Amino acid sequence: HCVTYAISVLVVSCPCALGLATPVAVMTATGKAASLGVLYKDAENLQKTCEINCVLLDKTATITEGKPRVTDVLTFGEKEDRVKAIAGGIENNSNHPLAKCISEYCASSVKVDGFEYVVGKGAKAVECGKKYLLGNAALVGHIKIQSKIKDAAGRLAKEGKTVMYLAEDDRIIALIAVADSIKPSSAEAIALLKNRGIRVAMLTGDNEATAKAVAASVGIDDYVAEVLPEDKLRTVENVQK
DSSP: OHHHHHHHHHHHHOHHHHHHHHHHHHHHHHHHHHHTTOOOSSHHHHHHGGGOOEEEEEIIIIIBOSOOEEEEEEESSSOHHHHHHHHHHHHTTOOOHHHHHHHHHOOSOOOOEEEEEETTTEEEEEETTEEEEEEOTTTTTTSOOOHHHHHHHHHHHHTTOEEEEEEETTEEEEEEEEEOOBOTTHHHHHHHHHHTTOEEEEEOSSOHHHHHHHHHHHTOOEEEOSOOHHHHHHHHHHHHO
């Protein structure tokens, strides 16, 4: 009753103070958050942050720096210079972060035709009448991959690297491994959330082995690997339900 009377007095006698206090508080909070790289959709969602009990983190550029670099190029029956030229020619047509780092690494390139970007998988192109694929395992799923290539890909993935397959027609001619450094603050931030009783999970398009390695390095127990952009949306919706 006392609180009710107090609020009634404030509303009647100080409408301007209350009317100004709320938007000023929201503006200050969103401004401070923005300076730290945190964006809120609107004031309502800012208010709802106190109710959050689960946080889903994307891997690239959230947990990691978002500055991938090529670490390994393994060739199978093809010269490395030729592999780099083809990979560079394909990725010169894409603005994907992984494509950019491969393009920069492969200084020389050949001209390709019929470039096609496959969302969440990689890219296709044609050069001198031959079809080339450059992307993840899902893109080359129809190709029979030799055991030695699978073993090499598995080893690179366990090191937390993203493995790209380069295929010429129906054979794998190279593996290109890309690594993205984990932000120094990621493990600390995740530990902070977990200490507040918030469940933390990671979503990534990378394969199971790479996802597991990255998640373990920052203290995340739950992760979902090999997801396309639309799968990430469905994962969020499932958690909300």
